[in-house]
Amino acid sequence: MAFDFYFAGSQCEEATQVMIKLNANVLKSYINEQKQISEWFDRKDKGWTGKLLIDNGAFTVHRQGGEINIDEYIQWLNTNDRYIDYAIALDNIPGKWGRKRTYEELKNSPIITWQNYVYMCEKCNNPFKLLPVFHQGEEFKYLKQIVNHKINGEYVKYICISGNKELTNKQREKWYAECYTVIKESPNPNVKVHCLGSATISNAVKFPFTSMDATSWIMTGANGGILTDFGVVKVSKESAGDVDNIKNCPQAVVDFVNKQCDQYGITLEQLQESYKNRMCMNVHYLYNTSQKTNYNGKLIKVNKLF
Numbered sequence: 583m584a585f586d587f588y589f590a591g592s593q594c595e596e597a598t599q600v601m602i603k604l605n606a607n608v609l610k611s612y613i614n615e616q617k618q619i620s621e622w623f624d625r626k627d628k629g630w631t632g633k634l635l636i637d638n639g640a641f642t643v644h645r646q647g648g649e650i651n652i653d654e655y656i657q658w659l660n661t662n663d664r665y666i667d668y669a670i671a672l673d674n675i676p677g678k679w680g681r682k683r684t685y686e687e688l689k690n691s692p693i694i695t696w697q698n699y700v701y702m703c704e705k706c707n708n709p710f711k712l713l714p715v716f717h718q719g720e721e722f723k724y725l726k727q728i729v730n731h732k733i734n735g736e737y738v739k740y741i742c743i744s745g746n747k748e749l750t751n752k753q754r755e756k757w758y759a760e761c762y763t764v765i766k767e768s769p770n771p772n773v774k775v776h777c778l779g780s781a782t783i784s785n786a787v788k789f790p791f792t793s794m795d796a797t798s799w800i801m802t803g804a805n806g807g808i809l810t811d812f813g814v815v816k817v818s819k820e821s822a823g824d825v826d827n828i829k830n831c832p833q834a835v836v837d838f839v840n841k842q843c844d845q846y847g848i849t850l851e852q853l854q855e856s857y858k859n860r861m862c863m864n865v866h867y868l869y870n871t872s873q874k875t876n877y878n879g880k881l882i883k884v885n886k887l888f
Contacts, residue, residue: 585786587872588635588795589865590779592618597799597861604869605632609795612655612669613639623665635776635795636669644675652698656705663707670742670778671699673715692717692724699728709733713742713776718749718757722764729768737770740792744778751782758789783871790877799868803860808853809867810838817853817860842867 588609674694703709745754774792806818816827852859
């Protein structure tokens, strides 16, 4: 079963046009992408059928030392409800940016996050569009609280888990497995799960995620590379001397890239010359990979947590 990939961030109009053509899904920030969000609203009116997921922008505001007004966020979601497929409920980021978090801040953060979610469910036009968030490092009792929760007699249908990006993928995978142990042992074992900020396709094979999002299509292209089944391959002229440049790759990798070029109508020379072309290639690759990637049905097992 394919998973939904959400393209986070924005860079160039050329890549945006590819997303529109593919009816790809996008994730946009309520805080700093209002102009782009309005443009995607217009595209929905004009026939784009991809899904729009709204990120609340809590981390961005946290870094700036501010707070999001939850009532203003709710009002905005309700006003634009017909355009929005899903929205991430307002989560709490503990502490103040630039200093060590206290024990009390870490302890209270998931409680505040939960209170925000319950409050938003009461006020939003469609509470089932809200994705409650569970963060790596929080006690698993809060994940149990989420998956056991009912709205108007129905279990929560879609949740969001956020791995710690400062940890290795192996460490995050262990945590994903622990999350699914809790989920599968709950009365809501088939709840949809969005993996926040992970672009590791292997995760979608190992875990039955409903969706993922990432900005890797941007950074990889900007740094001279393209995404492939073999990992990142450098193709830009500036990276010609790098070990991982296509000139130094095995023939199987070269053949794969050439096949991708033929399929998407982008030449290797164009990839070498322009980051915009590399980003377009990455959009094609991630979209098509998400459509053909299947969970292997062998969920990683962990010992009982409670």
